[in-house]
């Protein structure tokens with residue numbers, strides 16, 4: 358018996374030793390293959406830089422060096438977080454907007470003189486079936502995101518007699534079109550400055566090597582803009598960061614150009630510029646807002662490895678995606694309205710301290726090739742700044758247009774418009790916005806517009822679902838819960854002047870009480 362036990366024990370020890378050796382050698386093998394992969398990538402990147410046109414070599418070298426660093430972080434780090442290691446958010450990590458210190462009227466001009474407004478304008482309108490930059494989609498009264506943003510800043514500058522500059526971060530996909538459009542604002546009194554974010558090479562999913570063979574290739578599928586997290590580096594590289602610091606600017610307010618609620622908020626500006634209660638002002642603030650069932654995809658703020666961290670859905674292990682989407686565990690999400698100290702950006706960029714999580718975005722190219730693009734999100738920088746925190750802002754600061762259903766709300770009488778700012782109509786008796794789901798026939802802006810002869814009255818709407826071949830006449834009113842479903846092969850025309858209140862309209866135009 359004793360003998361058997363000893364034998365078992367020694368076998369176990371032997372096994373353990375063998376396992377440890379195997380693990381060590383597999384780790385060594387992995388890190389040596391990673392070293393080799395990085396080495397091979399560096400050679401490919403050197404080849405790309407060498408192919409740059411005369412006068413463009415320096416820019417190409419800087420850009421490819423940025424990509425090399427991102428790639429090496431991708432090789433080193435895990436792409437998903439360890440779910441069980443999420444810690445509870447520390448006290449004070451998220452401040453309620455209502456508790457921000459009040460602003461003194463006499464300080465407003467001085468505060469605004471330290472501000473730079475940045476809009477993330479690198480995205481295309483493709484997901485809404487539009488060509489060109491997303492910012493040229495008409496949102497209200499034929500005014501585009503860009504028009505409305507210009508109006509907002511112009512109004513701010515007029516009201517306080519200041520000159521807050523508007524900076525657009527374009528991508529190679531949107532730069533030419535945006536530059537052309539900016540000419541039409543020649544008479545608008547807003548200083549608009551744009552710069553272009555980096556252009557990084559897409560890599561083959563199998564070999565992990567760039568698919569581009571030279572910098573000047575006409576193959577546009579070979580490149581991608583590496584996410585809005587690229588802002589800090591690209592802004593510094595453009596020379597604008599130093600320029601603004603020299604002019605005495607201290608903070609930037611960064612937001613998605615498709616978020617119509619992202620206006621300059623004086624309470625937050627006051628909070629980031631002035632220390633309160635003996636505390637150092639935060640170098641970075643993320644505006645978060647309460648999550649609803651419609652916001653399942655947005656990033657959230659968590660505490661991880663003793664720091665605040667932005668958690669995006671792409672970093673969530675598969676088994677926990679439902680938990681991530683639930684509104685009971687993660688109650689808030691990132692609006693991507695971010696405030697960052699310019700001095701702190703300069704520090705983290707020049708010290709190479711920005712360590713944002715790498716998001717792997719797989720794509721399937723038309724030519725049949727699988728590639729990946731490595732991206733970062735601007736909010737992920739939160740962990741690299743001092744005294745960072747979140748502010749829980751009212752929902753009105755998050756009015757994004759991601760789909761035509763969002764456009765329907767903003768185009769309707771639910772919102773009033775004044776100098777580029779949209780606010781929920783006072784005629785609505787409750788402050789929540791309706792939940793709208795439009796079927797795939799409405800996906801493209803052109804098709805959506807064609808299906809509405811006029812935008813319906815939505816003041817009393819709670820919930821609208823439309824599916825199939827449905828067309829709306831003029832002066833339609835939708836109230837309560839309305840569901841309109843045209844079955845395959847059927848067409849429903851909602852006649853002009855119709856009022857639908859708590860109704861289900863089905864394929865053969867039967868109207869039932871709901």
Ligand SMILES: Cc1cn([C@H]2C[C@H](O)[C@@H](COP(=O)(O)OP(=O)(O)O[C@H]3O[C@H](CO)[C@@H](O)[C@H](O)[C@H]3O)O2)c(=O)[nH]c1=O
Pocket residue numbers: 477478479480526527528554582583584585612613614615654655656657669690691692693734735736757
């Ligand atoms: C990928 C990319 C995007 N953009 C612009 C386009 C949009 O105006 C803006 C946001 O991009 P989207 O792709 O719409 O948003 P997405 O990255 O999914 O999500 C961001 O915005 C969400 C809120 O809408 C947050 O909950 C997420 O945490 C935040 O990361 O950034 C760039 O300027 N450059 C880019 O490379």
